[in-house]
Amino acid sequence: MNVSPAVAPYLESFRERRPALPGGSLPWLRQIREAAIAQFRDRGFPGPRDEDWKYTRTAPLERQPFRAATGDPEDAADADVARCAGRVPAGCCRLVFVDGRLSRAHSAFEDPGDGVVVTAMRDALERPPEALRRHFGRYAGREGFPFAALNTAFADDGAFIHLQRRASTPHPVHLLFLSTGREPDVVSHPRVLVIAEVASRALVVEHYAGVGAGSRCFNNAVTEVVLESGACVEHYKVQLEGESTYHIASIEVQQAENSHFTSHLTSLGGRLVRHDINVRMAAPHARCDLQGLYLASGRQHMDFHTRIDHLEPGCTSNEVYKGVLDGRARGVFNGRVLVHPDAQKSDAHQANDNLLLSPHVEIDTKPQLEIHADDVKCSHGATVGQLDESMLFYLRARGIEERSARALLTFGFLEQMLETVPISWLRESLEHGIAGRLPGAADLPGLGDREEATS
Amino acid sequence: MLQIADLHVRVDGKEILKGVDLEVSAGEVHAIMGPNGSGKSTLAHVLAGREGYEVTRGEVRYEGRDLLALAAEERACAGVFLAFQYPVELPGVNNTYFLRAALNAMRRHRGEEEISAMAFMKLVRERLRVLHMDQALLKRPVNVGFSGGEKKRNEIFQMAVLEPRLAILDETDSGLDIDALRDVASGVNALRSAERAMVLVTHYQRLLSHVAPDFVHVLNDGRIVKSGDHKLALHLEEYGYAGVGEEAALS
């Protein structure tokens, strides 16, 4: 079989690292890794004829192989970690990863709550609990997504979060993944598995940040979330790496009866960014909410692919993605909703709204509905446009000059996606992040300072 | 304060104002009444600087300056305030932040320092009380999910905080229930002063029974066809606009 030159270095690296990967001595895990690398080898990087990659080329990723970091994760500067972490209150269980590996010194394994286990993925893979064994790798890479397979083959750290029946996290579990850029061409394969048993409730923040500009790096993340009946998981993903970072990630969700999954994604950083979120509502009356916001400028390329499968009757899905493009940025949205035969009483709504700020941007959006049952309520909408003239006039009639008015309205456009975020420190840091990246926001001091505005 | 002379305005190629003359001095309250389509709202929008209105003839001077040469935000900073007939919703834009940004824009324009957060909140609370407005509205996005009455109160509340020199109220009374009308009227009355002029654009005289105007003008088919004192409004209430038009045609 012909292996492309871009793929070969990863195969070689796998052969080298295989024995040292966590859980290397466990036959079941070895089998999963072997199958995954074979899948990656056969599939290779996505090509131009691949409909799922129609608007996103991974060529810049393929040009040069990435390798694992060699530096000591404990060496990361406290100040960098503190700056990236945001104003996280004390008592939060926090795991900090530096270039893909856990830094114990920077982490705080606070009590995550009764019946809640939070472990580093490396430890969990070395001594896998039964629940991990049952679920690890079962959901990721199903659609032949080559990057998920690559992650499965190499996964060596991340987090394993397990909530027992009726357990709940009193504070959000904060997973901070830092890219230092201190070594060139570093790849990391963060792996997160969340298992929420019957009627449990989890809040998880998966947070990616970069320290300064630094050199090229590649975060290839996979998150698997399993919800048993009546479980409720809110997953917040924040993606703020520097402009030389490639971020490719998939979130795979399996839902049981009456469970409720919420995904909230904020994408502001990275050079080439691709998120895939796949939700399988595999039992009746499940519900999922997917919310996303993105702000891309410069030469950033951001691609969002979501897929929601209504496999059983009575499930509800609601998806809203809002994006702003500036500079020479390019945005891609592909939202797919599938209502399978006999999934009657499905209720699915989807919207994607885009605001274009510069003449050099491009947005490609494609909401898709595929429906095989008749008693359903499904709708989707997509818009591409500009700020509303009457809103602009209203602001100007109150004395706010046009440039600031535009910034304020653009902020408002994205802010709508943050109104429902219940974690105040997270919401604040996102508001700051957005305000700091908006053209014209410099004239609006305090934009994004929530407590000042509402005190 | 405001001199409008022979103002002709076209919208989408159609002449809406056909020579309006009006003079408003500080301390005065003028009511501009007229049937639907007479050009009332066009006049209000032209004064506030909305785009899409083509002034083909005439001029508007405000405190000695050419008002039409100013951009919308410059007019606002110079003290011209328009209370919108249909206040616009601004999703995601916090009401308090918005108001403070507006107030600071005006203060900067006047060379004053920006208002401190504390002083601002004090001012805001005080003004809210007058209008019987729920403080929770401050935390919401501007006008989003507000009832019709709440939106109109919010306009008057903004006027109270921004303290303009010339306030133009475009159909502020339409769609208000009796309580909201009373609150809006008391807000307007509280702002009456010797330095401030107000122009109330309205179809009915219901607001005028709470806010007694010094002058009443009837706008019909793009012209002011009759002017008088507050008794004219009562006359209109009783006999409608039709008679006024005929009278004008005869005279």
Added chain:
Amino acid sequence: MAAERNDVEALIERGYEHGFFTDIESDTVAPGLDEDVIRLISRKKQEPEFMLEWRLRAYRHWLTMSEPTWANVTHPPIDFQSISYYSSPKSRDDAPKSLDEVDPKLLETYEKLGIPLHERAALAGVAVDAVFDSVSVATTFKDRLAEEGIVFCSFSEAVRDHPALVERYLGSVVPHTDNFFASLNSAVFTDGSFVYVPKGVRCPMELSTYFRINAANTGQFERTLIIADEGSYVSYLEGCTAPMRDENQLHAAVVELVAHDGAEIKYSTVQNWYPGDEEGRGGIYNFVTKRGECRGDDSKISWTQVETGSAITWKYPSCVLRGRNSIGEFYSVALANLRQQADTGTKMVHIGENTRSTIVSKGISAGRGQNAYRGLVRIEKGAKGARNYTQCDSLLMGDRCGAHTFPYMEVKNPTATVEHEATTSKISEDQLFYCLSRGMSAEDSVSLIVNGFCKEVFKELPMEFAVEAQKLLEVSLEGAVG
């Protein structure tokens, strides 16, 4: 509901009304395709050299292509060598000069189809060009149109009488390399309609063409070319039927429209090819390329289609909006019942400034039908102020059918406004009950509701077509109440 369902199912069972075939001798070329067949077609049609050259170029290009697979349809591979590429009703080598010369059996066929051909045509004010299998058999009202300088004739005649126009415009909207089926059509097309409306002329009547596939194992590859010169207007109607046959038959047409400055073309289609039976046997494969170019400023092209027939429909009438302020419209009703598969939609390519497009698509799925809307709205970099509005609604009748929406929006200009909305619903029990409680039958209720669902599209059709379309929909939906 069970009882109602049965009623409805009984209703569905009414047969395909147009499933007769006309017993006339036809002159059919043996199945198979190579350069000799193309030369034969060109020779039979006495074409000038440039036509043959063009056909051969298309054929050679086609050989390098493979069938597209991206559509949401499935069918066994088509054996392009088993199709006969030329079939003409055998009467004489020349096309008939007037209606009197037309085989009366043919005329009978048209009567059955309800085509207003001779006097009825005059009353209806419709000029008709009828394409029977591969050859255009009669064109009415030619003289009346000629007075206005309008050319309305079969494609063959146009090649003979107006070669300069044909050479200038043929392939200028859909090039011979465009796609698999368009290339095949370019190589082998046998006839079709040609319209030229000169500057400033408003065509005084609706122009109409009826297409019918009659002979077995023939493919129909017609080509239509409509040119509206500056400031002109034309409304063109197209109707299609085919007899019932067990095998699938291929129809791969190409339609090209060119609108110059200030011109307007309105193109309406009612397509009712044989859809096959409940088991999916037989039916027409309708693989059609239709594209119009608003070449001039302030021009407008409007497509309206009612697609109720065919086993498979693969069709995306498109507009290339090149001229400034040009307008593209697409109004569609597509029905997939039985085991029909429809993958249809449009492309709106905005190139010029202030170009506008509107897309209204109504998909109805019933039985085991699969109905997909696939559309592309592309705003190119220079299309300042472009606007698109798309509305895409699906109606599902029964739990074994499917409704799918694949809208692509590609926007490269920040001053553009693009809006897409789609909904999926079924006929609600409340709606049905409301109608039933007012004394209507289940069948009437359904057709009433479906008609309401399609109203926005039907109102775009010329009056006599709108009535026909409504009837067609009723017939095609019989028994499909879920």
